Amino acid sequence: MGESSDQAPRRYSRRRLLLTGAAAAAGGAATVAIGGGVALAQGRQDAAPPALVDTATADTTPADTAPADTTVGVEGDGVAAGTIGSATVPFHGQHQAGITTPAQAFAAFCAFDLRKGVGAVRLAKLLRLLSDDIERITSGRPALGDTAPELAAAPARVSVTIGFGPALFDRVGMPGARPAGFADLPAFPEIDKLEDRYGGGDLLLQICADDPITVAHTQRMLLKDTRAFAAMRWVQRGFLRARGSGSEGSTPRNLMGQVDGTVNPTLDADVDRLVWHPGPGWFTGGTMMVLRRIRMDLNAWDALDRSGMEAAIGRRLSNGAPLTGTEEHDEPDLTATDATGLLAIADFAHLRLARGIGPPLQIRRRPYNYDDSPGSDGDSDVGQVFCSFQADIANQFVPMQQRLAAGDLMNAWLTPIGSAVFAIPPGCQPGGFIGEGLLT
Amino acid sequence: MTIATARHNRRWGTAAACAGALLLAGCGSSGQSASPASSPSPSAVSTADVSTAAVPSAGSSSAGSSSVESGVTIADTWVKATAGTENTSMTAAFGVLTNSTGQDLTIVSASNDVTDRTELHEMAMVDGAMVMRPVAGGIPIPANGTTTLAPGGLHVMIMDAKTPIAPGDDVQVTLTLSDGSTVLFEATAKEFAGANESYNGGSSAAMDTKTTSMDVGSSPAQSGCDDAGTEVTSTDG
Numbered sequence: 001m002g003e004s005s006d007q008a009p010r011r012y013s014r015r016r017l018l019l020t021g022a023a024a025a026a027g028g029a030a031t032v033a034i035g036g037g038v039a040l041a042q043g044r045q046d047a048a049p050p051a052l053v054d055t056a057t058a059d060t061t062p063a064d065t066a067p068a069d070t071t072v073g074v075e076g077d078g079v080a081a082g083t084i085g086s087a088t089v090p091f092h093g094q095h096q097a098g099i100t101t102p103a104q105a106f107a108a109f110c111a112f113d114l115r116k117g118v119g120a121v122r123l124a125k126l127l128r129l130l131s132d133d134i135e136r137i138t139s140g141r142p143a144l145g146d147t148a149p150e151l152a153a154a155p156a157r158v159s160v161t162i163g164f165g166p167a168l169f170d171r172v173g174m175p176g177a178r179p180a181g182f183a184d185l186p187a188f189p190e191i192d193k194l195e196d197r198y199g200g201g202d203l204l205l206q207i208c209a210d211d212p213i214t215v216a217h218t219q220r221m222l223l224k225d226t227r228a229f230a231a232m233r234w235v236q237r238g239f240l241r242a243r244g245s246g247s248e249g250s251t252p253r254n255l256m257g258q259v260d261g262t263v264n265p266t267l268d269a270d271v272d273r274l275v276w277h278p279g280p281g282w283f284t285g286g287t288m289m290v291l292r293r294i295r296m297d298l299n300a301w302d303a304l305d306r307s308g309m310e311a312a313i314g315r316r317l318s319n320g321a322p323l324t325g326t327e328e329h330d331e332p333d334l335t336a337t338d339a340t341g342l343l344a345i346a347d348f349a350h351l352r353l354a355r356g357i358g359p360p361l362q363i364r365r366r367p368y369n370y371d372d373s374p375g376s377d378g379d380s381d382v383g384q385v386f387c388s389f390q391a392d393i394a395n396q397f398v399p400m401q402q403r404l405a406a407g408d409l410m411n412a413w414l415t416p417i418g419s420a421v422f423a424i425p426p427g428c429q430p431g432g433f434i435g436e437g438l439l440t
Numbered sequence: 441m442t443i444a445t446a447r448h449n450r451r452w453g454t455a456a457a458c459a460g461a462l463l464l465a466g467c468g469s470s471g472q473s474a475s476p477a478s479s480p481s482p483s484a485v486s487t488a489d490v491s492t493a494a495v496p497s498a499g500s501s502s503a504g505s506s507s508v509e510s511g512v513t514i515a516d517t518w519v520k521a522t523a524g525t526e527n528t529s530m531t532a533a534f535g536v537l538t539n540s541t542g543q544d545l546t547i548v549s550a551s552n553d554v555t556d557r558t559e560l561h562e563m564a565m566v567d568g569a570m571v572m573r574p575v576a577g578g579i580p581i582p583a584n585g586t587t588t589l590a591p592g593g594l595h596v597m598i599m600d601a602k603t604p605i606a607p608g609d610d611v612q613v614t615l616t617l618s619d620g621s622t623v624l625f626e627a628t629a630k631e632f633a634g635a636n637e638s639y640n641g642g643s644s645a646a647m648d649t650k651t652t653s654m655d656v657g658s659s660p661a662q663s664g665c666d667d668a669g670t671e672v673t674s675t676d677g
Binding site for chain 1: 520521524607609632633
């Protein structure tokens with residue numbers, strides 16, 4: 001849309017005025033319609049309406065033809081079937097997508113606060129709008145009213161997960177509906193340096209896809225429908241390796257270089273027990289999200305030698321194997337000692353403290369990396385948007401975080417700067433909407 | 441957000457006719473027609489209906505012919521929210537109409553449940569600017585084809601609204617077709633920056649000739665419908 005030089009013909013200038021006038025004069029006497037504006041820009045001069053009467057499928061809506069399988073091919077939009085861009089993740093189901101879904105490469109976590117006067121009735125309207133948008137977008141169709149529908153043609157496994165902050169239940173006059181065990185995290189004064197700009201929120205949209213343009217466009221569409229109901233609080237973006245860059249299904253590495261997320265419940269029985277809320281009540285099949293923004297001090301980390309780095313985590317950097325094993329998924333031997341008689345996996349090692357003692361209460365970890373602009377000193381501003389899902393924050397996440405806060409050597413290089421929790425409602429079926437169990 | 445399509449024939453409504461027509465409609469919508477197969481999304485429930493097979497109205501093909509009629513359905517319906525915009529007295533409804541019958545049909549009139557005035561509009565170039573105006577002869581839906589109602593194109597104009605339409609609100613619209621049947625749908629309001637129609641009433645159906653502008657500001661539409669959470673306004677942390 002760069003402007004031409006002053007050589008631009010007068011006709012063009014007049015058009016430009018007409019076009020920009022509509023936007024700039026918000027409410028002025030502009031006599032231009034947006035649709036007409038487009039026609040003008042294309043030099044359309046005839047008086048015929050740009051009628052969209054077609055005997056074939058309407059080109060603006062590849063709608064309603066999306067197959068139920070896992071890929072869509074949108075003809076004419078350059079996204080071939082069977083590609084990363086055409087893959088889809090189903091929206092409807094017992095649980096929301098984006099939780100046990102293998103992590104997509106890119107994510108945006110968007111938090112909002114409900115506007116004054118938005119209670120249960122209006123919240124339900126918002127959630128209906130969002131659910132309709134999500135259903136369309138996740139199947140590779142544009143949301144209604146999308147002015148750039150071509151950008152919706154590559155779903156790239158996009159998922160959108162909706163969550164409710166602890167205060168939302170009060171705001172909509174339903175404090176009794178807050179799931180048991182769901183509350184803001186306690187303070188961890190040993191480690192926390194929390195900033196408001198990365199914490200809290202009434203409503204969360206977690207948008208994940210294997211294509212960053214899909215994430216951006218989905219975010220744009222959903223924000224448009226949300227802003228009348230809720231004010232933006234923060235957005236945190238994250239990324240993993242691009243799809244196809246690493247081996248499929250491998251545990252990702254964080255920006256310190258560690259294999260991060262080896263222990264994650266994958267068996268259905270474990271997921272049922274550790275991730276999904278057992279009920280009873282509207283929250284049955286839901287889960288709870290913890291989102292922590294954790295800054296990495298890479299300068300100090302760089303001062304360690306490799307064995308120091310491995311001792312701090314309790315795993316090898318090369319492949320993530322515990323220091324007592326050779327492969328990533330080898331069971332660590334927490335009692336083994338090394339040649340000097342010291343514990344091979346130290347008592348300060350992240351691995352040991354994350355596990356704790358007694359029956360394991362794992363969490364479903366789904367972290368992303370962030371990499372913001374360095375300051376003038378050139379120091380990296382990087383870290384992790386730590387994201388985990390668990391059936392019960394109080395029983396699973398909090399005890400683990402307390403152990404880590406008290407003793408994890410990694411605290412020397414990691415600083416939590418943001419913290420938020422969200423109750424993730426169960427999924428919905430066609431015709432329903434996310435949150436219907438709470439609001440209907 | 442879209443919804444049901446009900447097709448009523450006012451004259452022929454016996455129970456027997458209903459049953460038979462429903463069956464036929466079902467066949468038609470499950471892919472037999474040459475039209476774009478709208479696999480019924482939840483938003484486009486094809487309840488088309490009642491006695492289409494017995495419609496003798498506009499002549500041409502009808503009951504007993506070999507073509508399977510399932511009437512007209514509409515999907516992907518929405519309406520532009522006006523709350524917070526410059527002109528809250530008018531807005532427009534959009535959607536994709538599918539005519540599963542073998543005959544060309546036309547939307548001849550429309551009504552809605554929030555205002556007393558509804559018009560069928562087109563966009564046209566008048567004096568170098570695009571304006572909207574009543575479309576002469578109604579909005580055609582070709583046999584076994586679709587017609588898209590969209591910003592910048594054909595649309596159903598909802599006029600003389602006395603209160604703003606907030607995002608998430610529903611508006612019910614009824615379209616009356618040239619064969620006497622009707623299509624009822626519900627459209628949910630969405631915030632939309634475009635569709636700032638300039639109204640030129642002086643074309644075909646000649647309303648008044650003045651030009652009025654329907655415009656929106658760029659700020660988010662905030663409407664304050666209160667419900668359960670009214671008193672709680674502060675944000676934590």
